[in-house]
Amino acid sequence: MNEKREILNKLFIEIQTKRLMNGTVLVAQDGELLYKGAFGEAELDSKRKLKINSKFNLASVSKPVTALGILLLVQDHKLSLDDPIEKWLPNIPYKGATVRQLLNHTSGLPDYLEYLNITGINHK
Numbered sequence: 001m002n003e004k005r006e007i008l009n010k011l012f013i014e015i016q017t018k019r020l021m022n023g024t025v026l027v028a029q030d031g032e033l034l035y036k037g038a039f040g041e042a043e044l045d046s047k048r049k050l051k052i053n054s055k056f057n058l059a060s061v062s063k064p065v066t067a068l069g070i071l072l073l074v075q076d077h078k079l080s081l082d083d084p085i086e087k088w089l090p091n092i093p094y095k096g097a098t099v100r101q102l103l104n105h106t107s108g109l110p111d112y113l114e115y116l117n118i119t120g121i122n123h124k
Contacts, residue, residue: 008035
């Protein structure tokens, strides 16, 4: 694993030096952290730097990645598409929707950003 860490460090030093990306990275294998880093600006106008704990409003960009992760968990029999979402998110106020409905955008859930604002969770 140390060899992989060294390769990743060299790669991301070059990426950072050449300013090839704006974003954060986490690389793990078998539950072991190999690399994490933040590159570029969180806001281009203000030049505020990205940090490891910077929050992103990903919107639709994250949907395919999330769906892939869910399907891998289904394949490994760690969850079911027919599980109610409150099984995995017990404090969510929207009961009765299934994982499958969330993936198909047929759950009928209201705007989640409004829920985050009501609960005081900072999503920006």
